[in-house]
Every structure is written in structure tokens, then in C-alpha cells.
Amino acid sequence: MPSLFTYxxxxxxxxxxxxxxxxxxxxxRAAPNFSFSNYSVPEGDGFGRMSIPQLKDELRGQIRPVHVAVIIGGMWTSYSDWIQFEIEFAKSINKPILGIRPWGASMTPAAITAAADEIVGWNTDSMVSAIRRLAR
Known part of the structure; x- marks a missing residue:
């Protein structure tokens, strides 16, 4: 069996x-026949004490090599300068953006609606299918 493509x-x-x-x-992780590598830094592995320009450089380095930037569209994203920076940088280097509407949410923040190449609901199959489409 051939190996899976890693997104x-x-x-x-x-x-x-x-x-x-x-x-x-x-x-x-539980999606069948789907392999991915997460380039974002998880909560426990934060950057430590860095200046704002250093943090922006780190984020650029995480976003540059990816196939797709995924933004979970909770209303908190409207108030996060960092998420706005990530969206703007991904767009500036032509990375496709997938917006995820959280489970139970009826609205997606305007910044994500405007920037996303596609928005899907809180469903594994929808997320995986959209990632595959956008990564082409």
C-alpha cells in the first residue's frame, strides 16, 4: 500500500x-486515510520571552511551508491581533485559508468570512475534504 500524502x-x-x-x-488525528503535520506551536511549547517582531518572524516561519492555514472561527478571533496577523500573512503569500465554524456556532467572524477560501462546519469529513481540495 502506498504511503499517504502528508498535508x-x-x-x-x-x-x-x-x-x-x-x-x-x-x-x-482520528480521520481515516489522512496524514498531516501541524506547523503551529501548541500551548505547552510557547515561544518564551520574545519581542513582537521576533514573534511575528516565528509565525511567518510556521506559515511559510504549509499547504493550508486553518482558522477555527470562534468569536474570539475578532479580538485577536495575532490571529489577524496570521490571516494577513497567509493571504500575502497566497496560502489557502480554511475557516472552521465551531460546533454549535451560527456565525463566523467577518474577518474569517472575508479571508477564507472555504468555510466548513465542525465535521471531520468536511474538514479533511476541504484540506485536500485547498492543498492542490
Whole structure:
């Protein structure tokens, strides 16, 4: 059996609202016939004490090599300068953006609606299918 293609993903998240991120990681890890590498830094592996320009350089380095930037569309994203920076940088280097509407949410923040190449609901099959489409 041939090996699976490994999708390189940057999965944006707010460490203050890490539950949706953690749940999405569980979904993606459990998806059959799907392999991915997460280029974003998880909560426990933070950058430490860095200046804002240094943090921006780190984020650019995480986003540059990915196939798709994934943004979980909770309302907290409207108030996060970092998530806005990630969206703007991904767009500036033509990385496709996948917006994920969290489970039970009826709205997606305007910044994500405007930037996303595709928005899907809180469903593993929808997420995986969209990643495959956008990574082409």
C-alpha cells in the first residue's frame, strides 16, 4: 500500500480558548486515510520571552511551508491581533485559508468570512475534504 500524502497545516489558535483547537486536533488525528503535520506551536511549547517582531518572524516561519492555514472561527478571533496577523500573512503569500465554524456556532467572524477560501462546519469529513481540495 502506498504511503499517504502528508498535508502541512498551520492551525491557528488562541491559547486562552484552546478547547476547540484540541478537539479539532483529535478529529484530524482520528480521520481515516489522512496524514498531516501541524506547523503551529501548541500551548505547552510557547515561544518564551520574545519581542513582537521576533514573534511575528516565528509565525511567518510556521506559515511559510504549509499547504493550508486553518482558522477555527470562534468569536474570539475578532479580538485577536495575532490571529489577524496570521490571516494577513497567509493571504500575502497566497496560502489557502480554511475557516472552521465551531460546533454549535451560527456565525463566523467577518474577518474569517472575508479571508477564507472555504468555510466548513465542525465535521471531520468536511474538514479533511476541504484540506485536500485547498492543498492542490
Amino acid at each position: 502541512r497545516l498551520f492551525i491557528s489558535h488562541s491559547w486562552r480558548y484552546s478547547e476547540p483547537y484540541n478537539k479539532m486536533m483529535e478529529f484530524l
